[in-house]
Amino acid sequence: MSEKPKEKNSLALEIQKTAAQGSCQSQAQDGKSQSRLNGCVPLSHQVAGHKYGIDKMGILQHPDGTVLKQLQPPPRGLRELQFYTQVFGEDCSDPQLLALRPHLPRFYGTWVSPDTPNDLYLKLEDITRRFSRPCIMDIKVGRRSYDPLASPSKREQQIRKYPLMEEIGFLLLGMRVYHPSRDCYICHDQFFGRSLVKDTLARGLARFFHDGEKLRKQTVCLCIRKVRNILQWFESQKQLHFYASSLLFVYDGASGVHMATEHNNNNNKHHQHQQPQDLSRTDSPAKSSCDEEGWAEGLPESLQNGVQTGSPLNLEQSNGNGETVMEEEGKERDLSECFVDEGDEGDMEVRMIDFAHIFPSQTPDEGYMHGLRNLLSVLEKILQD
Structure with a gap:
């Protein structure tokens, strides 16, 4: 130490x-x-x-x-x-x-x-350790992916990577999803994340919760609850601002609930298992590695087609300070499908990672909270559609 x-x-x-x-x-x-x-x-x-x-x-x-x-x-x-x-x-x-x-x-x-x-x-701590088939998603959160000390060239570089960061407030950096029926992992990298725009965000993120046959609605519910808890922490503090920090999402992609608690008593035991095929590819805006036939089965039609009946983010409203914000109406939506028992909390992990760009402050971290609220809006969109 x-x-x-x-x-x-x-x-x-x-x-x-x-x-x-x-x-x-x-x-x-x-x-x-x-x-x-x-x-x-x-x-x-x-x-x-x-x-x-x-x-x-x-x-x-x-x-x-x-x-x-x-x-x-x-x-x-x-x-x-x-x-x-x-x-x-x-x-x-x-x-x-x-x-x-x-x-x-x-x-x-x-x-x-x-x-x-x-x-x-x-x-x-290895957040993935207790899961037998960990499905993982990394999302960078905040309106800016560069810190206050960044040079003009660094700022320009980061903005050019994903010009929508200021509006949307988060960026998908990568995901890895296990499909039990095919015993394989489907992967998407940062280029896929950068290809997502307001009208395709929900469709893109929905892939993380799709097991090749159906959408894991309970996992989406757990995700929403945990992200809300993190948002509540940010709403209560004014001493720190987080830049270029991420949220790491992890759940078990194996059929049923395979928490494999015995792995905690045997060093890295689950890594000794025969690993499923990894269908990783380098994604681009023109082509995604999840174009395999049948991947979208079970998704709502609006998400399958990538055309949504009402954008998950309403970025046309002004907050009076010359900035655009997401629609506040329905912020505390009644998610009737979202039933989560206390005992289910361990079925998924959402943790903050990457803290090389944290700075002292005396004001709320509005940039990070903007990203969390928009992320919640997209998750709720996935669940409700």
Whole structure:
């Protein structure tokens, strides 16, 4: 575990201090062979972000079942390390940070390989570990995917990647969905996400909840409840703004409810199972990897065709400040199909990840909340159609 600050400064002040530092305890991964990683292997279920073996830095899986995320160059890596250290510190007494813990992967300190002592890793909970066939979706949330310190060129680069980010407030970075009837995974990458516009968002996200034969409505309900809980946390705090942070969605794609709790007592046992076929492809706006025959069976006609009877987002209204906002009418909709018992909460996980761009603030994080509200609108659209 990293050393705790000697003084109990607020997280905002600590982040401000570490952001100003000019050195870091880590270096970029320089292509070391997997045999020198003390049994660690690339994370097999990653759907977005830096991937080990492709990028200089990536996510690894430790033999004990945790995941290892290498620190980014300063100040990003220090900022993320300080965030986790403060939130999960034994001396943390801030009620807002304590309330945030359930929405994050648990932090187990830092890890260094004896073979690469200059590479520092965050040791984190593997959210996918207890699921036998984890279906995973990564969504970047917020109206801006660049932080206040970004250079003009960086801002232009990020805006060019997805010009609708300002309006919609979120971007699909990737997904991996298990189809039991075919024993295969269907994958979509960031290019598919960037191809989605207001009229096709619901159709695109609905693919994550479709098992090749039917739409998993109960899973959508769980998703809505968990995202609402995260929104409630943001509505209650004013000390932090999150940029380029994501939500990670995970549920078990196996037939029935296969939580496989015995896997918790056997290191990485489910990764020893014979893995289903992975139908990953590089998506483009012109072609999607889910064009396989029958993938949309069970979806409402409006979602199958990609033409929706009323856009999930009404972005034509003004909030009086020259900005467009989603339609507030029906914000607390009566989702009559959405019955979720307390015992069902564990059937799905929604966690916040990626905290290299967190900044202190004295105002609500309107950009992140805008994205959460629009995401909820799309999820409700999927369920109601």
